Amino acid sequence: MEEIRGRIIGSGFTGELRLDEPLAGHTSLRVGGPASLFALPAGVGDLVLILALLAGEKVPWMVLGGGTNVVFADEGYHGCVIHLSREVRGWGGIRRDKEMLEAGAAALMPNVVSRAAREGLAGLECLADIPGTVGGALRMNAGTRSGQMADVVEQVRLLEGTGDSDGGGQGARWVPGSGIGFAYRSSGLTAGQIVLAVRFRLKPDDPDAVRARVTEQARLRRKSQPLGAASAGCWFKNPAGDSAGRLIDAAGLIGMTCGGARVSDVHANFLVNTGSATAADFLELAEMVRQGVRERFGIELEDEVRVIHG
Ligand code: EPU
DSSP states (O other): OHHHHHHHHHTTOOSEEEEEEESGGGSTTOOOOEEEEEEEOSSHHHHHHHHHHHHHHTOOEEEEOSOSSEEEOTTOEEEEEEEOOTTSTTTSOEEEETTEEEEETTSBHHHHHHHHHHHTEESOGGGTTOOSBHHHHHHHTOEETTEEGGGTEEEEEEEETTOOOOGGGTTEEEEEGGGSOOBTTBOOOOTTEEEEEEEEEOEEOOHHHHHHHHHHHHHHHHHHSOTTSBOOSBSBOOOTTSOHHHHHHHTTOTTOEETTEEEOSSOTTBEEEOSSOOHHHHHHHHHHHHHHHHHHHOOOOOBOSEEEOO
């Protein structure tokens, strides 16, 4: 990978390129081995450059957002992990445009939610206290029982990861939210499509009223979920008409552990790192939970978290 790194630098890439970057520190679960290459592009030009080079060298790549819904294997990722830095102009920013907020993909969701409250713009309250970045939340259609990204996304700025450049626009274009193919905790985006920014369609309201709803939503979440523990949020998707947390709890699996991974006592759909867990501990615990629910209820739980092998 060192050679490829050299070639990327030689092509005029001005961002940062790290070899064997430990991924545990980039995820909320705090597990996972190293990425062979970890790239922090300095702008869209860099992104286009590196995508073209990686495609040419046949190096697998992926974009990592806030790392709050992802599990990297202990063996790490044999390819290039691309991270859009909040420091880059446009990627970390949030700006108001009439009744819309436009946020860069690297902006943090909690900052977008509080900015909307400050501006007196309603619509994002349902996403209060969801960690992670705008890009990650968009790709996963993050949400709660009261709403999801799909409900508030007007437009998404996408870059096709082919490395093709159309000159001025560098391959990036705005697409309507209705064209994203959102479903429950998923979007129809392909692995090659990179989210650069999102425009949220909001409604003017009294800032205090918006703030009060944000506070209430956050209070409810903090009461029912172990937000202080290292986790990836809900591990499993809810099966139709039921709650994975309720099923895991009713199957008597709360408190079950595997190495340093444990089924949370606060919310059974949260698998938490008690301090020394490995990715293997989490993957094994998830299988134990899946099996327990299957045996007790005949229901097959599906991962909500993205598990990345290799
Ligand atoms: N329940 C239990 N035991 C538990 C957990 C829940 O009995 O350990 C019961 C609750 O008492 C309640 C029912 O199950 O009667 C539903 O629980 P909750 O309201 O916590 O909702 P959920 O279906 O478990 C969903 C989302 C959460 C979101 C909450 C609140 C999924 C997989 N989970 O959880 O999203 O925060 O609603 O809106 O869709 C996430 O996606 O990462 C996530 C945390």
